[in-house]
Structure formats: structure tokens, C-alpha cells
Amino acid sequence: MEQFKRRFLYLLFVLALILIPLQSAFAGGADHPNIGETLPLFSVIPFAGMLLSIALFPLLAPKFWHHHFGKISAFWAVVLAVPLLIFYKGLAVYEILHIVLADYVPFLILLGALYTVSGGILLKGTLRGTPVVNTTILAIGTVLASWMGTTGAAMLLIRPFLKANAHRKNRTFMVVFFIFLVANAGGSLTPLGDPPLFLGFLRGVPFFWTFNLLPHMIVVCTILLAIYFLFDMYYYKKEGAQTPPDDGVKEPIRLEGAYNFVFLGGIIAAVLMSGMAKWGEISILGIHRTVQDLARDGILILMAVASMVFTPKPVREGNAFTWFPIKEVAILFIGIFITMIPCLKILQAGTKGELSFLIEAVNQPAHFFWVTGILSSFLDNAPTYLTFLNTALGRFYAGVPELQGVGLLIQENPIYLLAISAGAVFFGACTYIGNAPNFMVRSIAEEAGTPMPSFFGYLLKYSIPILLPIFALVTFIFFI
């Protein structure tokens, strides 16, 4: 007891040491000069290092990366944070706290809640992997992705999809199209669908504004589903239209843990509420956060806890539910968000910042679609989206506060935000590293014995020949 008391007092002392200077540093309120105008270009190196680590380590040293990705993430965060704190002191602390409290925490809470709730829904039954059944599963997954997140929809459907096709000889293309549609393109309609859109929502993009991507999504998904159906028909016939070995037991299709859809509804309602309600602001460590945002985060946590409490263990085990992927996202994204600060700030400074050349070069909607897209293919699409959202803000509304700038962008130049959003969401499908669910789907497929192409195999055999022509068509129809 005595030891516990001593530890508690020590903890209080350490917290006081940290928090008192922070509070005094930010007592001044929201008037913070934009450090992006003075930050040197090399300050984006840790961000580049972080993203390159994510891109290259899984390829070059996967085992090392698997065991040490947390240390690598921490390394880049420290490489950025220490000099930033030395040179910018209170301002740096403010920026770090701001990105953690206003972006990282809500981002992680949403992902965690969607992951937990969707992990409690188990699709059971005997499905036979014919072209029609498979295309239907992909279409359902595509629709669900915007409402339960690409990760949630992918986790719900990938195992039944693999099981239904276990008897099929050629399964690789099926998983690749699953990644294209369910893990990426399907998530383009709401901020719940894909992490970049939620980050946009946190920065002032209205919940239903992303519905403007519906025509783009219909074009991409219809073409992909049609190509998939033709591929599947071709292979189905080539394989001799095999039927699965009949084990004599045909289970009817059913959902276990379907009440998790109620919790999913709670998540959607909470996110919607936070975009509509105006309940004022409070300051946490000098960072202004709206009451409705905090209420949303609280409700999301509540939904996740309720899902954990009410869902029987065997249901989650049927989904092979594990916290590991969400832990990975939490560890990697704290590094990404912290190292991203200089890049975002410099871009927000517009032509006054060191990245003015980028702002001047990327000036047409088609440029934004392709540059955001290509970078989203090789870097995670969430930070890429934010980077180019800030590029657009820097271009049109340099020096205007972010929330106001986003509002003006939607009113006056919505095509740019559409191009950035579509680029981030659609191109995330181009590689395994474009979007977090891609690697989870790959891992589950490989564990189930489906051979998956290498990083470059995926790119050369599938992404370039199939996705890029579709994206060219999207550019032609919507962005020129």
C-alpha cells in the first residue's frame, strides 16, 4: 500500500512537471503563428523516413520489421520531435499536442470502434464460390465498406469469401479484386469508409459531402465488378466448373452477432451528430476541442465496449479476431502523425513555405487526383490525403485558418477536394501498402493457403493493367 502511494505521488509529480509548463505555454489561446513559414525543407525528412520505412521494410526485411516496427516508428517520431521542441519550444509542443488530440486520438478511436464492432459479426453458412456468388459478395462488401469501414467490411467478408472458394484452383485474382473493391474503392462514400475521408471530416468536410463521390465510385466499382465477373467466368470454365467436395452438411447462410449492427448504427449516429451539433468548445492542455467531438469519441468507445461485452467469445473467434492489427495501426500512426507536422505546416503556409514549388506545380484537379493517388499507392493514403488537402488550402487560401479554408474550398473549388478524396481512396488499392486493410487481407489469404503475388507482381499484373486505365477514364470523365 505504501509502495502504491509512493508511486502514485511520483506519478502526480511527473504529470505536474509536464502539464504545468504546457498549460502556461498555451494559456494564450489560439493565436499561434504558422511555423510552416519558417520550417526548413529538411524538416520533412522524418516524415519521408517514416513512410519509406513502411514502404520498404516489409519488402526488404519483413521479419525484422514485424518485431521492431514500434521502435522504428518511435525513432522517426523522436528524430522530428526533439529538434522541433528545441527550436520551437512551446509552439512545437502545441503542434504535437494538437495533432495527437485533434487528429490521432479520434482517428484511432473511430478505427478501433469500427474494427471491434465489425469483428463481432460473423457470417456463417455454406457458400459455393461461383462467379455469380463471388461477384455478389464483392458487391455487398463494396456497399458495406462505406458504412462499416473498409477494414470492417474486409474483415467481415474475407474469411467466408476464401472458404467459399477453397475448392477453386485460381483464387489469387479473387483476393486482389477483393482488395480493389471492398478494402478500397467501396469506402469512398462516407467518412466512416476510409481513414483519409475521416481525417477530412475532422477538418471540416461535412459528413454527406463525400456522397459527391458517388458517380466516381459507381464508374470505378461497376467496371471492376464487370471485369471480375468476366475473369471469374473464364477461370470457372477453365477449371471445369468444379463443385466443392460435398461433406454432406450444408449450413444455411446466417449472421451471428448481428446485433452489432445496432452498435454500428450508434457509431454512424455519433459521427453524424458530431458534424451537426454545436455544443461549444473546451480546452484540453491548451488544445481547443469541441464538446460534440468529445461526445462522439465517448460514444464510439462505448459502442466498442458494448460490442465486446455482448458478443460471445466464439463469435469473435470465428472471425479470428485479434487486437494485433489495431495495435499496429496505433503504433505506426503515432509516428506518422507526429512526423507529418512539418509537411502539413509548410504546405499550409502556401507560397510562403518551402514547398511552394509543389503548390505551384500541382494546380489542376487532374494533377491533384493523380499526384494524391500515386503517392497514396506507395504511402498510406491517410497522411497523403492530408498533405494534399493542405496543398490545396495553401494554394487557394494560404494563411486562412484550416476549418475556414476547408469550408471555402468546398464552396468555391469542390472539384479539387473531390480529386484529392478520389485519388486517396481509389489509388490506395494499387499496392499492399496503400491502405491498412490491404495487408490484413493479404495476410489472411496467405494463411488460408491462397498464393498472393509479390509487391511488384501485384503492381505489374493487376494494378497497372486494370486500375490505371480505369483511373484514366475517371480523370477524363470527372477531372478534365
Next chain:
Amino acid sequence: MKIEKLLFPTKFGELDLNSLESIFPLKDAGLKEVVLYYVIPREEVGFVPYGGYLKEEEQRIREEARIRFEDWQKKLTGAAIDSRIVIEVGDPVADILKTADKEGIDMIVIGRKKIGADRSLFGSRTTQIVTRSLIPVLVSKYMVEVKYEGETVTRINKDIFGIPLLASDWSKPSLKALELLTSFNGIVQKAHICHVIDVKISGRVGTEELHRIEKESKYRLDGYKERLESAGIQTEVHLGAGKSPSEIIRISRDVGATMIIIGTTGKDRLQAFVIGSTSHRVAQLSELPTLLVP
């Protein structure tokens, strides 16, 4: 009820082979096959961040497990017990329970853990298996360190089936435990049966009612004794009073038991926390191997 096929999941911890050897006497009670089982935790090989799956790593771990198991199989063959090796990637708790069901296993044997900070002799995985299993689970505890009269003593549980103590609360699982104990007739030297009039009961009834309960308990104990003796097992009965878990452990020490057999009603964690689970508490606190029968 007879143990013919058992599942031996392992993490290849120290003394796991000794734990396996300690159940060899079951051969004389009808044991035919042991399924040696290793689960490669999914997180060891899957979900490489942005990378996917470590297929080669999985192969390496599989091969290592196979080599170790093949060495163990020699011991089993020497004891004339058939064995099979199953290695899977997955979630250990879920897959142990699933495999037990799929393979038609009669009993799961899980290893021991050194004494923990909470004096518990097993960890969270063991707790989950014990709580959720629909078949008997033997927590083998080959070597444990226990506090005895203020000193830490190391105890080796080798001949575990010699003097079993069956703790009964007259429930259905207790009857199943009795039935199981009956099937050990070839390997048991002497069995003990105990029942504890728990303090929750003795504390709320009058002396007269307590005497009635005492009389009835003795009567039931004699019934149990008769069942075992008719199966050829020499038996002694004991009636205790007080807090059930500590009383059962006290009796087990007094009679020099080598194992505790106890029925378990399968309370989940919440129920166990709120109303307590005697069987789980006994399994956690006793230095003896504990066979929990659901």
C-alpha cells in the same frame, strides 16, 4: 466415462515433457492416444504491418515443433501409447477448444506455471480453457513453488494418480468426476472424498439445521465411497467446514493427496468474480495437479 484420447497442448516450456510423462500411468486406465498439439500464435507470423504473412517463418516454426514432438513421440511409443502431431496457426485458447471438439478428445492436459504474484498457479490462457472447456481439463503442475510455513518450497508432482482427492458439492459435475475417478481403478492406490459445508451455509443456519446437513453430507459421502469401493478403489471420506477452497486444500495436504479432482459448473469470469468459483480457486491455489470435470 473413460479417458482414451487426450489432447496435450504445449508451448514447449521447461518441464512440459515431464508433465506429459506424468500422465503415462493413464495407459493402465484405458488411455490409447495422445494428440500432441502446438498452436503457432497468429501474431507471430501474420499481420506484418503493411507486409502480410511470414510464410517461411511459419514453416520454420512448424519444422521446429515437429522435430521436438517427434522426440517426445519416442517416449510415448516406449510407453505403448499412440500419438499424433497437430501443428496449426491460430489463437491458442480458441484452437485448443476447437481441436478438442473436432478430434473427439476425452481430456485436455495443460501445463503448469510458476507461482504468480497473486499466488495463482496458472495464467490467463489456462483460466480461459478451464472456464470454457466442455470436457475434463487436467492442470498438471509438474513442478511448483509454494509458500509453506513461511518458506518457499519446490514440489514435484510425479505420481499424480496415486492418491486422488475428490472434492464434491453433490452437483452433476461432481457425479461425473466420481464416474471419472471410478475409471482410474487400475492406477489409484487409495482415494479420498471430501465435502465442505461452506461458511456461507453454516453461517446462516441454526445448529439443528447444521446437524441435519452434517448427517446428510456423511450419508452422501458414504454413498460415494460405496461407488468407488465397488469399483475396487480403497476409499476414505472426510467432511470439512469453512471456506470451501482453503478447506479442500487443507484436507488435500492432511491426507497427502497427489491430485485434486473437482466438478466445475463453468462459471464465466464475471460470475466467478461476483459469486466465486470454488473449483477455479482450488485449481489456482493448490500445489497439486487439479482435474476439473465440467
